[in-house]
Amino acid sequence: MPHLGVDAWGSYDEHGNVAPKNTEDEQRASNERAQVAEVFGLTGGELMDVAWVPTYERNITNTLTATGEVVFTYWHQGVPDYLEGPEWHPTDAIFRTVCEDEMFGYVPQIVTGDEGTWRVVARYRNSGETECPGRSAEPGSANAIPATAETCPLCDADLMAGESHGYIYIGDGWAEIVYRLEEIQRATPTVAGCWVDGHWGQYAIAHMVEKAQDWGYADAEVIDIATRHLATIGPSEAPQITDDEHQALSDASDEVEAWLNEHVAPEGFSFGWWEGEFFLNSDAQWAEAYGE
Ligand SMILES: [Zn+2]
Numbered sequence: 637m638p639h640l641g642v643d644a645w646g647s648y649d650e651h652g653n654v655a656p657k658n659t660e661d662e663q664r665a666s667n668e669r670a671q672v673a674e675v676f677g678l679t680g681g682e683l684m685d686v687a688w689v690p691t692y693e694r695n696i697t698n699t700l701t702a703t704g705e706v707v708f709t710y711w712h713q714g715v716p717d718y719l720e721g722p723e724w725h726p727t728d729a730i731f732r733t734v735c736e737d738e739m740f741g742y743v744p745q746i747v748t749g750d751e752g753t754w755r756v757v758a759r760y761r762n763s764g765e766t767e768c769p770g771r772s773a774e775p776g777s778a779n780a781i782p783a784t785a786e787t788c789p790l791c792d793a794d795l796m797a798g799e800s801h802g803y804i805y806i807g808d809g810w811a812e813i814v815y816r817l818e819e820i821q822r823a824t825p826t827v828a829g830c831w832v833d834g835h836w837g838q839y840a841i842a843h844m845v846e847k848a849q850d851w852g853y854a855d856a857e858v859i860d861i862a863t864r865h866l867a868t869i870g871p872s873e874a875p876q877i878t879d880d881e882h883q884a885l886s887d888a889s890d891e892v893e894a895w896l897n898e899h900v901a902p903e904g905f906s907f908g909w910w911e912g913e914f915f916l917n918s919d920a921q922w923a924e925a926y927g928e
Pocket of ligand 1: 768769770771788789790791792793801
């Protein structure tokens, strides 16, 4: 299987991180990320930091297909906020939304990741344009563009020349494309054992949520709290989560465990906490642990 480091959708390293080549590229990538977030109204931290890199089948000739990888740099869990109908918020379906420039081709209709097979179920075109928040930002507010910037990183206004902020424009072909997980991949007994070991301490539940997310768990609110809690580990300036959020995370533990048992645990195995650690154990191992 060809492992493509670069394809039509971008370049990335072996961890799926989009890999800028130098600081100028880094700056451009970070500006584009900020622009995409503004244009799609995803400025609340919804966009995932790490690219989603599933595989897809492509036709080389009529009889020959190959597996390629697609790099979704901008994506988030769940569906866009404006989709409010019950069909978009069922308890038994998992969605991911990618923001892509489809000017030169549609994203693959079907892609496959560790979680299973995903299929495009909806596509919403975007104007690719929005007002720069610099236009209405109070000086010094979170939205304010750094006073030292010579040009606005969002709308390109020449601030040195006294130009005022205008509109952000990322191009004509952008869309939000919603994928739905067709079938969640169950774990196999080979991954049984300790999933969250004791050294995670106060971050154990957040790490459990992170692991569950790898297998398709998609409660955006819980994932958001867990992600922000994990971001405070070590030398970090990320703000601590609130007491209410600690409580919400702790309350979510049972729900996440139940979800993993329903969707991921192989036959004859189940997930559970044991002395501060989280395990996937066989029924026999649990019986032994509980001295039955
Ligand atoms: Zn601007």
